[in-house]
Amino acid sequence: MTTENKNIRNHQDGYEIDTLTNDRLIKGHDYDGIRELDNDLPSWWKWLFYLSIVFAIIYSVRLFVFKSPDLIQADEYNNEMADFKKNKSKINANQAASFEVKLLTGDASLTKGQDTWTKICAACHLADGGGLVGPNMTDNYWINGNTVQDLYNVVTNGVIQKGMLSYKDQLSNEKRLQVVSYILVKLHGTTPANPKAPQGKKYE
Numbered sequence: 473m474t475t476e477n478k479n480i481r482n483h484q485d486g487y488e489i490d491t492l493t494n495d496r497l498i499k500g501h502d503y504d505g506i507r508e509l510d511n512d513l514p515s516w517w518k519w520l521f522y523l524s525i526v527f528a529i530i531y532s533v534r535l536f537v538f539k540s541p542d543l544i545q546a547d548e549y550n551n552e553m554a555d556f557k558k559n560k561s562k563i564n565a566n567q568a569a570s571f572e573v574k575l576l577t578g579d580a581s582l583t584k585g586q587d588t589w590t591k592i593c594a595a596c597h598l599a600d601g602g603g604l605v606g607p608n609m610t611d612n613y614w615i616n617g618n619t620v621q622d623l624y625n626v627v628t629n630g631v632i633q634k635g636m637l638s639y640k641d642q643l644s645n646e647k648r649l650q651v652v653s654y655i656l657v658k659l660h661g662t663t664p665a666n667p668k669a670p671q672g673k674k675y676e
């Protein structure tokens with residue numbers, strides 16, 4: 473219901489004017505005497521609105537017409553996973569490449585090697601390396617070769633059918649290298665209490 477208000481006058485362009493405040497009013501928008509102003513939206517707001525329309529059009533065309541791979545979620549996921557796998561194999565390769573199987577002679581490494589030896593290996597090879605279930609480590613006879621790499625390979629992969637276990641999962645690269653270094657530097661060439669008879673081939 474329109475309330476009488478003598479301060480309102482009609483403007484020729486179709487809206488009304490509040491003659492006290494000079495505000496533009498929307499015709500007919502009168503609710504219990506409360507009139508709705510006919511203000512222009514701020515220009516920053518209008519531009520934001522136009523830009524979002526432009527954005528929506530470009531986005532829709534790219535998504536539905538060109539099916540851009542960076543907008544399709546499944547593709548996006550697959551791309552990220554592929555990137556991740558590529559990086560992961562690179563990191564693994566780097567780590568493998570940077571680990572060198574080379575005799576360790578430092579005291580710290582040999583002490584750690586001895587630690588592993590007495591805890592795990594001595595059960596079959598004896599603490600002094602004389603041999604029990606496993607062969608003697610102090611003599612010049614070796615079944616699987618006498619280089620650091622040969623010993624490292626045995627400890628890594630085991631000789632399962634002969635009773636030597638694989639320590640690939642139980643001991644790190646570093647730990648395996650430490651213990652074989654301990655064998656070659658400290659045990660080999662010593663005289664154990666009860667040496668087991670030579671096994672394998674003699675290396676000078």
Ligand code: HEC
Nearest residue numbers: 592593596605606607614615616623626631634635636651
């Ligand atoms: C369950 C018993 C057992 C344990 C524990 C064991 N070994 Fe052995 N090991 C053997 C046997 C048996 C052989 C002989 C394998 C063969 O005939 O080729 C062997 C062989 C080896 C060889 C090669 C010897 C050669 O003459 O070629 C090395 C090196 C070796 N063990 C190191 C280790 C180290 C290091 C550990 C501890 C991390 C260990 N072993 C723990 C039983 C064992």
